[in-house]
Amino acid sequence: MVNKQPIGIFDSGIGGLTVFRSIANLLPQYDYVYLGDNARAPYGNRSFNTIHQYTWECVQELFAMGCPLVVLACNTASAKALRTIQQQDLKTVDPTKRVLGVIRPTAEVIGNYTQTKHIGVLGTKGTVQSGSYLLEIANFFPDVTVHQQSCPLWVPLIENAEHDKPGSDYFVKKYLDQLLEQSADIDTILLACTHYPLLQKKIEAYLPAHIRVVAQGDIVAQSLVNYLQRHPEMESKLSKTGEKRFFTTSDDTTDFDNLATSFFTEPVKSSFLHLK
Structure with missing residues (x-):
């Protein structure tokens, strides 16, 4: 994705694809990268610190892929990690990047x-x-x-x-x-x-x-439309070729692809992302 600046979408697993589907339907022109942390799902029963650590690691992976904007399509991550990421972490990495939640x-x-x-x-x-x-x-x-x-x-x-x-x-x-x-x-x-x-x-x-x-899904998608309208400085950065890429932290991408394809309404072919 050289020179591309896609919108990053993160979830602890496959659930965020329900949000991604709505976003892509409403905003098909943009490039997207989806990352599911399936290897460490579910997040729901984990501690605040662990959820923040896992979420921030994945957000940084999306930043490294060129995403200037990341949507946490995960309620648990939005509840337990978003505030710290917005108020502390972004300042130390790149204050021009943005991370949004769903709550x-x-x-x-x-x-x-x-x-x-x-x-x-x-x-x-x-x-x-x-x-x-x-x-x-x-x-x-x-x-x-x-x-x-x-x-x-x-x-x-x-x-x-x-x-x-x-x-x-x-x-x-x-x-x-x-x-x-x-x-x-x-x-x-x-x-x-x-x-x-x-x-x-x-x-x-x-x-x-x-x-x-x-x-x-539709609520978050419409909110993203409104956000980009209010922030033309971010919207102008985003690349627009309609490309979608999928990554999972599970080394068995076949299971992810089969389940994701069943409800994303188009074939999903993911790549394994090894977290450092």
């Missing part, structure tokens, strides 16, 4: 989806324990009550291609029941993990018809 753009609009002012948030243990959605949604929609539920087994099911098997139904229903027990007024459920859209059909099948399920 704030989602919090800015999610309150518009609810009529009852009660929202359910499904996320990893790390995202839920961080309290990031409670804080961010309260900033934009102080009259909305947020009910959270961690779903620690969903990401492993998805990363191991078991999400569409009958065995996953038990765990889908289990966490949904635990969320809905918190309030009968929930009318909107946010999938606060970019892996979870792969389970969306099953999730909706276990919910009352009046509850709306919201995925983040």
Whole structure:
């Protein structure tokens, strides 16, 4: 990618591809590099320091590939690593580079989806324990009550291609029941993990018809459009040949490619990235 400056998209595994798909559909002209840290997924149960370390290592790899702008298409990384990266790490490496997350753009609009002012948030243990959605949604929609539920087994099911098997139904229903027990007024459920859209059909099948399920892909994509409009100095740097490249930290790229292709709507051929 000599002389190219693509947009970098990072996730702990394959989940960020749900966001990447929406971004590429809305902004097809740009070059992209996707990096999934599949070798160390899932992130949800790891410590703050470990998540920050892993995320920052991968962000720097994307910088080395020429990306001036990186989107953390991972809620856990956005919750536990983004602030430190933005406020401390970038200053020591290159203050002209930018790293964006998925939590704030989602919090800015999610309150518009609810009529009852009660929202359910499904996320990893790390995202839920961080309290990031409670804080961010309260900033934009102080009259909305947020009910959270961690779903620690969903990401492993998805990363191991078991999400569409009958065995996953038990765990889908289990966490949904635990969320809905918190309030009968929930009318909107946010999938606060970019892996979870792969389970969306099953999730909706276990919910009352009046509850709306919201995925983040289109929200984050529109937020990126708005960001580039507000920051022409960044937009002008980005190369525009429509190229997409995929990398995974797993040395078995075949599993990544097969699973990624199944829902990215176009063939995915990845390369192994060995983290130093």
